[in-house]
Amino acid sequence: MGILQRAGYAFTSEPEEADVMIVNTCGFINDAKKESIDTIFETATLKDGKLQGVVVTGCLSKRYKDVLFDEIPEADVFLGTENYHHIVEAVETAFRGERRTFFETENINYENEDRVLTTYPHSAYIKIAEGCDNRCAYCAIPFIRGNYRSRTMESIVDEAKILVSRGVKEITLIAQDTTQYGVDIYGKARLPELLKKVAAVKGVAWLRVLYSYPERVTDELLETIYTTPNIVNYLDMPIQHFSDSVLKAMNRKSSYASVTALLKKLREHYPDMTLRTTLLVGFPGESKQDFDRLLKSVKETEFDRLGCFAFSREEGTKAFDMPETVSEKEKEKRREKVMAAQADISLAKNKACIGETIRVIIDEYDDDIFMYIARSEACAPESDGKVYVSSPEPLKIGEFYDVIITNAEYHDLMGEINE
Numbered sequence: 383m384g385i386l387q388r389a390g391y392a393f394t395s396e397p398e399e400a401d402v403m404i405v406n407t408c409g410f411i412n413d414a415k416k417e418s419i420d421t422i423f424e425t426a427t428l429k430d431g432k433l434q435g436v437v438v439t440g441c442l443s444k445r446y447k448d449v450l451f452d453e454i455p456e457a458d459v460f461l462g463t464e465n466y467h468h469i470v471e472a473v474e475t476a477f478r479g480e481r482r483t484f485f486e487t488e489n490i491n492y493e494n495e496d497r498v499l500t501t502y503p504h505s506a507y508i509k510i511a512e513g514c515d516n517r518c519a520y521c522a523i524p525f526i527r528g529n530y531r532s533r534t535m536e537s538i539v540d541e542a543k544i545l546v547s548r549g550v551k552e553i554t555l556i557a558q559d560t561t562q563y564g565v566d567i568y569g570k571a572r573l574p575e576l577l578k579k580v581a582a583v584k585g586v587a588w589l590r591v592l593y594s595y596p597e598r599v600t601d602e603l604l605e606t607i608y609t610t611p612n613i614v615n616y617l618d619m620p621i622q623h624f625s626d627s628v629l630k631a632m633n634r635k636s637s638y639a640s641v642t643a644l645l646k647k648l649r650e651h652y653p654d655m656t657l658r659t660t661l662l663v664g665f666p667g668e669s670k671q672d673f674d675r676l677l678k679s680v681k682e683t684e685f686d687r688l689g690c691f692a693f694s695r696e697e698g699t700k701a702f703d704m705p706e707t708v709s710e711k712e713k714e715k716r717r718e719k720v721m722a723a724q725a726d727i728s729l730a731k732n733k734a735c736i737g738e739t740i741r742v743i744i745d746e747y748d749d750d751i752f753m754y755i756a757r758s759e760a761c762a763p764e765s766d767g768k769v770y771v772s773s774p775e776p777l778k779i780g781e782f783y784d785v786i787i788t789n790a791e792y793h794d795l796m797g798e799i800n801e
């Protein structure tokens with residue numbers, strides 16, 4: 383978007399007003415692929431109106447680069463994930479009604495001062511690395527995004543400074559595996575050092591890091607998160623499963639013993655750290671006993687946040703050739719059981735907040751319900767719940783306030799300004 387803006391293009395959120403539409407696709411699992419393809423077709427119907435061309439980019443485009451151009455003539459130009467430097471050429475080609483692809487292997491360079499934020503103006507993600515060297519048996523991302531490539535600390539810190547100078551107060555560091563940061567370019571993992579450097583940028587009020595691989599969550603990382611005042615007390619650590627045989631088949635480095643030991647340490651030494659995880663059910667070979675162990679561990683651990691996915695068989699992955707042993711219906715049943723257990727945990731935890739005063743950042747005002755929508759540091763943008771705030775006085779979007787919690791739901795909290 384920054385490159386297009388510099389070239390003089392303007393953006394619209396109204397599809398009917400666009401001369402060219404860019405569909406940024408996801409190609410990770412079946413549901414995402416379907417949604418991406420539906421969106422491309424839906425977008426192309428606007429060619430009956432003002433729309434001149436459709437550009438398709440992102441993971442689906444890269445993953446199926448050999449077939450989509452022929453199979454979807456409704457779209458004009460296809461780009462791979464690393465070919466965004468050609469976005470102006472792509473848009474111009476589509477505008478002329480011509481068709482072509484951009485899939486050459488290119489270096490990724492995020493040093494772009496003209497970044498356009500699509501998030502709230504006070505909150506931004508910074509991608510610290512691209513690709514992944516882990517080869518989880520179910521995951522297509524390493525084939526789509528390539529091996530792990532860290533950005534330099536200097537470029538990440540510079541980006542944080544630029545974002546803060548434009549009003550960003552909350553920064554979320556992301557990568558496919560943030561805990562591997564630095565191994566490729568510095569010879570060792572340097573996430574704690576990176577966190578300290580970004581936290582030291584004047585104006586960063588909340589710094590968060592997502593997607594930590596359990597086996598690489600070190601004491602140094604935990605201490606850095608816990609003791610640096612503007613790094614939020616939040617750990618997102620996808621565990622995927624609790625059964626040794628399933629973890630092994632998934633090609634994960636964790637075991638039941640290693641994960642439970644880490645969780646015990648977290649709860650004992652860092653009791654107020656918000657803990658988020660992601661689980662995958664229905665992997666080939668997952669027996670009823672394996673699933674029962676997972677469900678029991680979810681109930682015992684009482685994660686603060688949890689997402690659970692059903693296994694999706696993806697071409698090119700190791701798991702694609704494994705015989706499916708759990709039916710689609712059973713996968714969904716298992717997923718629902720985990721989410722139901724978590725909903726009860728989440729409700730109980732939220733209810734325990736009633737009467738407490740917590741600090742929130744105001745994201746927006748919802749004039750249908752006459753309430754502000756905010757988040758505490760325990761809520762990552764987009765993925766976690768919200769705090770709905772009522773206030774007799776107008777509040778400033780992007781500002782921090784203290785709120786007394788008055789009511790709780792499964793995922794969200796309600797509160798009033800603490801005057």
Ligand code: SF4
Nearest residue numbers: 514516518521523558
């Ligand atoms: S760590 Fe994440 S991105 Fe990397 S292979 Fe495993 S699931 Fe995929």
